[in-house]
Amino acid sequence: MLLFSMLASAQEPWQSTEYLQQAFTEIALHNEYTPGEQPVRKWMQPVKVWLEHHTDQQEQHALLTKYHFQHLAKITGHSISFARSRQEANFIVVFSHLQLWRNDIALVSGNLLIKPPDDAACMFGLGLDAKNAITKAWVVIPVDFAQEHRQLLSCIVEETTQAMGLPSDSDKVFPSIFNDHTPESLLTGLDALLLKMLYQPAIKPGMRAAQVKPVLANILQKWQADGTVLDAEKNVRQSELYEMMGF
Template identity: 30%
Template sequence: MAAISWAARVAVALSRCCRQSWAVILLAPLLAGAGGERVDRLVTDFDLIIFNTEFGTPMDAKIHKWITPIRIFLDARAGPLDLERKELEEHVALLRRLTGLKIEFVPKAADGNLMFVFDTQDRLIGSVNKYLAQPIGGWKDLHGSLCFGMFGVQDALQINFAVIGIPIDEVMSRGKLKDCVIEETTQVLGLPNDSDKVFPSVFNDHSPQVTLTDDDELLVRLLYSPRIDVGMSRAEALKVVREILEEGGP
């Protein structure tokens, strides 16, 4: 697969999972009868997780999300392939339901637009860099990450490519395989930030949460609501999110 160009017109968001210190979709309205305090909190959570990144670099204050089908290429160079694929397939099934996107696995790298790389820690950066025109310099550039994900956007709007890297030897030794798969796969959908203010949540590196909470799922559903458009400004998006929540949820 040709490497993506992360040029000036391409925004890049980098997420990380599990810092070195540790690491039934409801179809009925989720917020029926909810008070204003919870709505306020969820709007704040949406703002924190969608419009910021874990590395302190502000996004461009616009909505970024996938609108085309996601084609996952599983590049498993090390580790227990059956377990790696099982964890990924289980979470992908949930994300399909939350987003309404077509998400499928493809057998060839040339057909993929989400490259999921499992390799040993000493080789992972090199394996991931094969998919990037602007390579990662090394683990020092990842600020203490255990696993990581990044996405590129077309015309500074819709996400059209993503790469996730997981050092399988390290995550297996720490029991963090599920944590990394769930957090990174979710974040490259356009939810790049982690925040200690969102708790409990997979978007909080100091929370023991492993699977998506109801509120985490709600953030994904809000982002992929048809009322939230790609390229929508921060101010407009937060206004629409509040309206959706006050109406009972997406």
């Protein structure tokens, strides 16, 4: 009992079961631009990525994106690969210019009326089926604007991660790429746990908060016992992208 108390006291606030439950509700079951609770949204089919470049430094952008998608696949256990053609892809990432990005958003989304928020450095969108499974996604990054604001890496990481089914931002969730006040540009231990929670087989597209809560309670109880929660920050740093950025 004493040993358990010592381990429990060593945890960060975000590692508590209650915090993780609330963080999942904030990020997975809400949407930044849509009020009210939303259902679970996640990929059920394999993700096939296509990169479209309208800028220089294509190799660097492709490598950053490749490493991050590899990291997402490792965390979630979901199949993510690069498509052989644009037609085969269901997830398109466009590296654009500020002068072009509104047009690129309209083209990739198929919605000529869609406009990015005035304060946005990048943008993503999702397509859902009737059961709220994600069937397609897109990300558009105006590279020159993102680089000017030192947000290129965070745009790649945050927007593609949100397009996996964690679409909201919240100041209540920290430390996390979904919180604008978190200094890190790479996934945190908390982010990795949110992704793992979302891609547990028992979490289905279309589930509501009341349905999700008891399922996650069982999962988190196991993760607290087996060290998954305690080791989350250490484990999330074991990726090519962390190594590439010098961590």
